[in-house]
Amino acid sequence: MQIRTIPCGPLQVNTYIAYADHQQNAVVIDPGDPAPILQTLQTHGLICEAILLTHGHFDHIFGLAGLHEATRAAVYVHEADAVMLGDSNESLAIPFAGIELPEVQADVLLRDGDLVQAGGLLFRVLHTPGHTMGGVCYLEEAEQAAFCGDTVFFESIGRTDFPHSDPALLIRSIQRKLLPLDDAVALFPGHGNPTTIGHERAFNPYFQIGGSLL
Template identity: 40%
Template sequence: MSDPKRRLDVEVIPVTPLRQNCSLVWDGETRHALVIDPGGDEDVILERVAAHDLTVEAILLTHGHLDHAGGAHALRDALTKRQGAPVPVIGPDRRDEFLLSSIEENAARFGLSGMISVAPDRYTQDGDVLPLLGRSYEVLHVPGHTPGHVVFFEPQDRVLFAGDTLFRGTIGRTDFPYGDGPTLVQGVRTKILPLGDDVLVLPGHGAPTTVRAERAENPFLQ
């Protein structure tokens, strides 16, 4: 059981030309860590893991877009080799499998290199609880940006890793063939806002925010 007074450390690492927020999360005592949404630039992520002398327990994916998942395959291979034990890729919901399996094709369309399609070791479902870093990470399915988008909530530190669902002052894009704006807004209202005003929201792009700020000021939620 972790010390309820000890917070986990988080370093946000902007990766890929799209400047996606990859989150490196770790316990300062055990030096065990998670990597959330490694979209690319795995060498940069590995350098930060080494700089903090960390052992990565798992790689978490909020959804299947290439800027969030394009580095997961290579990072899994590198960490497994470095640590001498398998490092699983966990998430998102299986409904994003079509995106994860076409990362290379989509990257080529955008002129991006080094991104590899990935097959997660485990898909997640709404309501799953992941025991990682001595904590319980709650999985919430919040579709609309993509069909299988999930977010990861850590209730002890009151932190939400939101992917591309909720940003400071806006919400994720839904102008994809598989996107759905009303579904995303409903998911934010029914899954994210009830977590509580004190929750820190770490989005997939841009600056952190809080549930309180977005409830009060986000024009999509008024």
């Protein structure tokens, strides 16, 4: 699997372009700004087949409308966060950035356990609510990699002081969906550096079984 990381948008979200080796089609995960994404696709001779959203906060969908207009790729989001693609208050674009984003309709509404096949890859959807109610991680089991949005960061987790966030629920999501994964699984978060399940199991307090936040 090839992964291109593009920190972009107003909050420098990690936009990922992922695709199988020797594959022209690719997936774009959490488009923060269409311009550098489209440039990267062109540079590497790639076609955006699908746009996968880990959740609906504005920084993760800031470039969604522009990318969708340019590529007409199918948009995937968990059903609980779909409203954010058309409501700039729900996505926090108005409260936090004072802007209104263009509405985009999702093509596929996801649920826990769904499979997404695109870019020559096969992702299993792990519903990990807490940061938002529709937060997900996209696990590519054969490649031992998960794109985890703002569920988990390097030695930390996503904020839970937003409307509809739930700290206890986020901890349960991590314990139930991420802790069982193999230590070798790489985690590609929405902000900051990549990490692994093994590193987080050892150093992230929120991964500790029986922790006080459970």
